Amino acid sequence: MLQKIFKAYDVRGIYPEPLNETDAWQIGYGTARFLLETASKEGRTDSGARLVVVGRDMRKSSPSLVRALKDGMIEAGAQVVDVGMVDTPFTYFAVNALNAAGAVQTTASHNPAQYNGFKVSGVGAKPVGQDTGLSAIKLIAEGARKGMGPGGGTEESRDLWSGYRAHLLALLPKEILDGTRTLHVVIDASNGMAGTMVPQVFSAVKGLKITPINFDNSTGEFVHEPNPLVEANLAPTREGVRTLKADFGVCFDGDADRCMVIDEKGEPIGCDLLTAWLAQGWLKAQPGASIVYDLRSTRSVEESVRAAGGVPVEGRVGHVFMKQKLRETGAPFGGELSGHFYFGDMWCTDSGARAFINVVSALVAAGKPVSQCIQPFRKFSQSGEINFENEDKQGALDALRAKYPTAKFHTLDGLSMDCGTWWANIRMSNTEPLLRLNLESRDAATVAAMVKELEPILGHRVDH
Template sequence: MSDLSGIVKAYDIRGVVGEQLNADIVRDFGAAFALLIKPDSPSVVVGHDMRDSSPGLAAAFADGVTSQGLDVVSIGLASTDQLYFASGSLNMPGAMFTASHNPAQYNGIKLCRSGAAPVGQDSGLAEIRDTVEQGVPSFAGQPGKVTQRETLGDYASYLRELVDLSGNRPLKVVVDAGNGMGGHTVPKVFEGSTVEIVPMYFELDGSFPNHEANPLDPANLVDLQAKVRAVGADAGLAFDGDADRCFVVDERGEPVSPSAVTALVAVRELAKEPGGTIIHNLITSKAVPEIVAEHGGKPVRTRVGHSFIKEKMAETGAIFGGEHSAHYYFRDFWRADTGMLAALHVLAALGEQDGPLSELTVSYQRYAASGEINSTVRDQVASQIAVKDAFSGRNGVTVDELDGLTVELADGSWFNLRASNTEPLLRLNVEAADAAAVDALADEVLAIVRA
């Protein structure tokens, strides 16, 4: 029996191609997924990103699905949110082959049920892992068939129906696709709009020759920031490898916090549905629940990760949810995450008024934050316990362990320390009243973590 714990994560499958992932094991994952969803659906929709290994792995997965008698609808090259659109609009379970922002040697599978409903550890992934580890049973019936379907145009049209830019003032926007799937989707989404796109790194290349497709790393924003300033753009957008996350910079080239984007979009969604529920994960700025409440909404806090967010949205009927990692979830998009739709909201809000983006977003950015600080440690659990022991006895300190360790100090500053769901790292996020307080708290925590 093989042990797949190294690649079956909290809400997806991810590993190094040739070492942890190959066509044979992916074929078994396809067959196991087919067994999971067979009672509910006769077909599976499959898409893949631009990594060299993605087409072959997607084909192997399709072989596994069809070996169990189910059909496959292949949409070929797609962003992850394009796959979610296909799953939602076609009402089929889906599989997306991507390793998102991970380096070129990685690949993975994001799975969903019909209507883009999540498949995580508690909603099918553990069962899939068990089936593969124990050996997928053979199927004696007729194998399924694979058909091709184009969905990019329908995906773009649907997004434009949700956010209409046609009546807004013209905008110049630099987009850094990072050689990822944004180069595939952005031209179609903005086709015929009032937005002039200045493209950067739109060539699909899974080796990421210009920089990693991870916009949360400040080093990967440098080119975008310089270009925004050089061309006098109104804003800049940076997408990750599978283009489900979007990071925003203003006209000065300064980053707009994903928490600020969450708050901005929440306010727009609450204007359409007063009193609605907004989901925010536990590492978003505390400004998000404050602003949601101020606008008559109900903020609900949840743990990090798309499967957890989607489950909480379904449970509460939430209209929108945001994560500090720049994932944004919309009830109108089958509760799935789409950075593209969030970007459209930001540009719509900008285009509906005359001021610059920096003025528009300043009211949504109330506190200073560290951003994500990663540490590689020998024992993640021991490190978290050491930090908890150091802080929990102090006056006015509150501690919770909804996801990792969250500590709030008496002065209102707070931090979260949690193990990554996809990499062998501890991730630290700190927020406080100003940058000096953030640095001091981060240094204190990191001294314990890295001791």
């Protein structure tokens, strides 16, 4: 069953088929072997080089999967540190706080309750994806059998919340910490790990008045799917902001590594527009810095970063690639359309809590409503991501090149094309016969006309 659950960036599947405790044991064994061997190759001989952090989310299947996962790690000789039920970014903190060889978070992120999975990170919380370790882990796991490992591993539980809290709160403005400035925020935890993280980290902050929605994560069930990219899932946050006249709202996904922001009018803010706004504060603090953004983003990101004296760095879609770009460029900040925001002060990882803090800080500095802060970056009209079914994905991309021979093309991730009055990116799905279109222009009429013109080439338009 391992073939079905190893994905490009993590391990994920429906419990108990195709993902179950037998798989978890094999994955634990394979992951521990990989992480310990990688740490050894990097010259690590310290006590932390055999530590592997394990965390989990609130899903019903997580406790039994974690038990099997840890048993596999112990068989491989790892010293397992169980940090309990935490948000995924917590494990990135723990890896660095303990100087561990890596971490595994048991979670299926934004997927429905019947799913589960594993997110793996290495030394320094570097992401482990298909090309950076997951393939090797899968190979080891496939041959793993109980009794074959060196054994000698250990297990302990540690409560690291105080350190995590201190690290995050040190990044909040002092006016918020001491209550000189107060913000009212509506937060929908989606019955996920933000329901644990937000009270643990922010409950004692004097300047934050938090109205909680869907914070109960004790049942492992969701009132709505924990995916903030689906507009219907934002309804409770939008209504809460409007009814209570809050300063803004936030809706987190299941493992709280990403979020969507709602302005004071109850309107969702595109994550690329949020990236453009937040980048301004980073460039004031670090003039000339690089800002990483995913290549589907509005052109406003590139233009505004350049205008503020920064270096815009286009990145491939996906957390593995975005994190890598932050490390390569030394960028303090990056943003992705999916709601993942990346921070140099979080070890170049994504963090919903840190993104929330960044919005609070930017709002305090601006001294005006969120909608007014975002408005200057609304320069272009966007199609949003549109999916097309197509069995010959490469053929469609070749047809686009042939139809628009004077366009400027590049292939960092899929096919990006600039035709002067409009520009677009078309990416192929890794797992389905789908092409994903994002198109932009200076006016809505051009966007509508060009989407209609491209549709016969791209295939049959679908909603998923």
